[in-house]
Amino acid sequence: MARNVHYYSYLFSLFFFKLAVGAILLATSWDSLTLSHNSLLNVSLLMALSFTPAAFSRLLFNRLSFFSLQKLLTTTFWLSAVLIIIESYFILEKSYLVFVVNFILWIFIFVIEVSSEKWYVALSQNIALLDVRKLSGISTSVAQIGVILGPILVLVAKPFSHSLIYWIIAATLILASTPLVISIKQLHKPASVQIKPYDTQSVQKDKRIACIFAFAMIWPTLAIFNISAPILSKLEYHTINVAGTMEVLIGLATALAGFLHPLTTKFLTHRKRLTYILLTLIFFITFIYFYPGILVIVFIGTFFTGLTFGYLRVELRTFLSRRYTPKVAGEIIAAANSWSGFFVLIYCLIFYFNASSGIQKGITVVFPMSFVIAAIVFYSLLLSDSRYQEETN
16 A cells, blocks of 8 residues: 555656646747747757756766655756746847746756666565556656646647746646655665566676766657757747647657556567567658658657557566665666757757758758667667576567
């Protein structure tokens, strides 16, 4: 019973955190288009300053390690709520100070991300593989439902007031902190069954760099998507609704992948499942790139890209929680976030220069490239461990 309460508390907090993040990404990227006449530079710079703070999350996470997980999450949730209100003032005043505040805000968001992932791994340590996959799938789905509803909140709130959505986001972040006192304390209660990660420390070190590299590919890919969606929406379709719909579709598909993932493990081998998923992702992301002017293709391609990419992310989180302790997993995610800041900067530079030399309907080559590179990295890591393959077949 206590463990169920702990699961629900984690999912509750995760849902409202992701709801806020989904709203922040669309609201700030859309409003940044009007900061100056160079809308492409504005949104590229804002997204770069939203994801490069990941580079500082590891340092800050380690410096704050003396805090309990409860205090760290609660503090960062409240600080993020305050910062989003400050950011809303500057962005609506057309002040370039918005970039500074946005940078600081996303440092705390990444600390929350690392802490939440550490919480998830702790929950996964004492349960069987099937249950780990279910928790990974359900938590991924819950997170993506939050991401889906975030853009919807923006679309609903924007017609009433430019600042209303930012107050809603702040309230959502505060709401995400409410179950932490109950749930985190239960985390330290001993479990009746102990199932520890099966690898030895020496073997873990062999895969740790690969894990960091794989998780470091997630944020840069999402950054490029969140740059491409509003640019495509503005240049080709002249409405925020297309960008909002793309955000909803990729979130909905990822949520669906989380629910379907545990069911698909009954069919085909581990290698064949991952191979089919990888090929499907490459096909649909390339489809969007070549036909960005056909709305049906954009929407269908976005959905299946989210479905396949989401599936690989669920499997990657299962791999992490099955292989490492919460402490090591937290270090891996923190390091991955630090690395991801570097990759975000590279992707944004490629996007900007490629777009400046002749952007075609809001899509540049870095859009499909980011998804394909990430998927191949996931695929390679998930097939690199023979013992994990045996356990998953």
